[in-house]
Amino acid sequence: MMERRPEPELMLDDAQAHAYAEADFSEPHEHFVDLFAERFPGPVNGLVLDLGCGPGDVSLRFAGRYPACMVHGIDGAPAMLAAGADLCRRHPAGFRVNLSRGLLPEAVGPGAPYETIISNSLLHHLHDPRALWAVVIRDGAPGAAVFVMDLCRPDSPARVRTLVAEHAADAPEVLRRDFENSLHAAFTPEEVRAQLNEAGLDGFRVEQVSDRHLVAWGRL
Numbered sequence: 001m002m003e004r005r006p007e008p009e010l011m012l013d014d015a016q017a018h019a020y021a022e023a024d025f026s027e028p029h030e031h032f033v034d035l036f037a038e039r040f041p042g043p044v045n046g047l048v049l050d051l052g053c054g055p056g057d058v059s060l061r062f063a064g065r066y067p068a069c070m071v072h073g074i075d076g077a078p079a080m081l082a083a084g085a086d087l088c089r090r091h092p093a094g095f096r097v098n099l100s101r102g103l104l105p106e107a108v109g110p111g112a113p114y115e116t117i118i119s120n121s122l123l124h125h126l127h128d129p130r131a132l133w134a135v136v137i138r139d140g141a142p143g144a145a146v147f148v149m150d151l152c153r154p155d156s157p158a159r160v161r162t163l164v165a166e167h168a169a170d171a172p173e174v175l176r177r178d179f180e181n182s183l184h185a186a187f188t189p190e191e192v193r194a195q196l197n198e199a200g201l202d203g204f205r206v207e208q209v210s211d212r213h214l215v216a217w218g219r220l
């Protein structure tokens, strides 16, 4: 099995943040909302916490799909949040999305406890993945719906290169490198299962949902 190679937690670089905010993530991010809706059928009301929201593309798509919710996003990278403020201004659901700066796990969701917690592509950034599950438990209400999606670490560098060629061939160099580093930093489904068990979230499920993504989800 290929060893995990962590990458920097925060995406602090302006060029990287700009390229990320401009990139077209419509396919994986719509997939994120579709997979949430399949696993948690019915309306979503009230406050939603989006951990590691970046420029908020997932927060905005989620708010667009669920008109009765308000999304609080937290991220530690000012450049990502600046790009996010711009995206929120231009999006019809932007007035129901509030992105703020906070370093996890210390930062607490401003509306905690939340009935819904979502997170996309944060887990693989964390040097200690226990931080994510600790925040989920701390900031979620009893019975809260929790839905986390991330990349899965492939079993070889050759497989990493194939995935980059398949999914990021036309992306700017900075994003191709990002994607490659992220695949090396990601966890396997078995590792996420072990994290959940250690956190006491035994009732959560882990599923591989595409050639490069997994979801971990359940109710607190």
Ligand SMILES: C[S@@+](CC[C@H](N)C(=O)[O-])C[C@H]1O[C@@H](n2cnc3c(N)ncnc32)[C@H](O)[C@@H]1O
Pocket: 009, 010, 011, 012, 051, 052, 053, 054, 055, 056, 057, 058, 074, 075, 076, 077, 080, 102, 103, 104, 105, 119, 120, 121, 122, 125, 126
């Ligand atoms: C790959 S981006 C994902 C952004 C967004 N969720 C999306 O799907 O587009 C990961 C984000 O997590 C943020 N991040 C990483 N570690 C963090 C931490 N410890 N506290 C807060 N944000 C963090 C990074 O700054 C970055 O914006």
